[in-house]
Amino acid sequence: MSSTTKFSEVNSEIVIKTREMHSGGEPLRVIESGWPAPPKSARTLLDKRRHMKEHMDHLRKLVMFEPRGHKDMYGALLVEPDHPDADLAVLFMHNEGYSTMCGHAIIALGRYVVDNKLIPAGRIEEPETKVNIQCPCGLVSVWVQVKNGKTGSVRFHSVPAFLHTSDLTLEIPGTQYKPSVDIGYGGAFYAVVKDRDIGIDLSTSTTDQIVERATAVSNAVRSKVKLWHPDSPDLAYLYGTIVTDGNDDFETNDTTTNLTIFADREVDRAPTGSGVTARTAIQYAKGHIKTGQVKKFKSSANGSLYTGSVVREVVEYFKRCSNSSSNSIVEVSGCGYYTGSSVFTVEDDDDLKDGFLLK
Ligand SMILES: O=C(O)[C@H]1NCC[C@@H]1O
CATH class of the missing domain: 3.10.310.10 (Diaminopimelate Epimerase; Chain A, domain 1)
Structure with a gap:
């Protein structure tokens, strides 16, 4: 069947x-x-x-x-x-x-x-x-x-997380926006984009507007980037796009807001655990946070919070990810009901x- x-x-x-x-x-x-x-x-x-x-x-x-x-x-x-x-x-x-x-x-x-x-x-x-x-x-x-x-x-x-592609410039068909996106892995691959770079404001745009633009980003990444994962080809696909407020630097702000659109335009109401893993690994690889710094990740949909921090680098794994700058074990925390x-x-x-x- x-x-x-x-x-x-x-x-x-x-x-x-x-x-x-x-x-x-x-x-x-x-x-x-x-x-x-x-x-x-x-x-x-x-x-x-x-x-x-x-x-x-x-x-x-x-x-x-x-x-x-x-x-x-x-x-x-x-x-x-x-x-x-x-x-x-x-x-x-x-x-x-x-x-x-x-x-x-x-x-x-x-x-x-x-x-x-x-x-x-x-x-x-x-x-x-x-x-x-x-x-x-x-x-x-x-x-x-x-x-x-x-x-x-x-x-x-989670499993070792990493920055796969840094600062990739995309064209979003039908718009004047040319956002720069990072692609990160946190058990699943995500494109990460700042809200203002795609004409969105997470605090005022409607969910439909965010879904529309985030889906366009996912499609643009899928047509431009061939993803690769050292463990299995089954893991090498883009799951979704995380739209953020751009507050990546720990020294400036220990809280950042995001919304994840994944699968078939599905909207995560939570801050997205695998997304927090991927974003934390990206922030670490780009020097925005250090080992042990705990950043808060807030959902723009409902304000729910997770935390994320790098607990250690993984050197063995890093060697197998030739196109990745560093691999880290990220700790994520939250509450379930x-x-x-x-x-x-x-x-x-x-x-x-x-x-x-x-x-
Ligand atoms: O928290 C997460 O990682 C998941 N939430 C929906 C999309 C991701 O799988």
């Missing part, structure tokens, strides 16, 4: 149960049951991601698309890890497919894993419990605050059972 698997072509007798969370406004739908496990032949997590795309896409559409979701929905499916140090593995999903990293999901899942005792009880300790979550981009270390048995804020160290639970069913005679999106 192709990547356009439809409900009408497969068994529709299904009940999917989910736990609903958010970590800065962007929804996270954690699949709890009803989703078939990937086959043993899908050995690695990237194999499982490919299997989902080719054989399970009707399920992604069921839980992401209307009438059960909407165009800005996000999801996570816990699966068996293949990394020797991982406690569990996760596949992410959104309005277009399956991402390689999602920081907002990791912040929510950190709590979920501890609260649901998905690691041995003896490993749960105060004031912090460590969980290793394998993501498609690699192993992510997660620390969950626990106080009097209650889980709280979460910090994580539970918002509810859902049980999704499908009726055979429902003409809309394949789902749809209002864009």
Whole structure:
């Protein structure tokens, strides 16, 4: 079956149960049951991601698309890890497919894993419990605050992050703007652009205006730059564009505002965990911040906050990234919350059972 698997072509007798969370406004739908496990032949997590795309896409559409979701929905499916140090593995999903990293999901899942005792009880300790979550981009270390048995804020160290391309000048068709963008990797690749360079003001422009210009930037980067990643070609694609207020320099300002448009014009309400990772690595590589300086990243959509800081450089990895100036391990922190639970069913005679999106 192709990547356009439809409900009408497969068994529709299904009940999917989910736990609903958010970590800065962007929804996270954690699949709890009803989703078939990937086959043993899908050995690695990237194999499982490919299997989902080719054989399970009707399920992604069921839980992401209307009438059960909407165009800005996000999801996570816990699966068996293949990394020797991982406690569990996760596949992410959104309005277009399956991402390689999602920081907002990791912040929510950190709590979920501890609260649901998905690691041995003896490993749960105060004031912090460590969980290793394998993501498609690699192993992510997660620390969950626990106080009097209650889980709280979460910090994580993602895979090595780096500046891929610096100060690339783009033409934005149909406009007079020629922005300079950086491309960075934080488990996923992002183009980073200042709001004023594309005729946007994050504090006054409408979300539609930001989506329009950010999407034009993503398209321009995709047509101009061939991305490369040392671990796998599956990781080498541009996921989205982060529009910023340009406050990159720590000495001038320890808070910066941004909004990320990713996948198919999807808008992250949160400050974007993998985006904060990529932006922090870029800021470090360009000399705006030093190791240990903690910068705050604020979402222009709703003011939610994450922090980001470089904890160390990674020399071995750096050697494999010949076109990158430095590689760093970035710490991101934020808070996740539970918002509810859902049980999704499908009726055979429902003409809309394949789902749809209002864009
Ligand atoms: O926080 C993040 O990293 C994610 N949020 C939506 C887009 C990214 O995957």
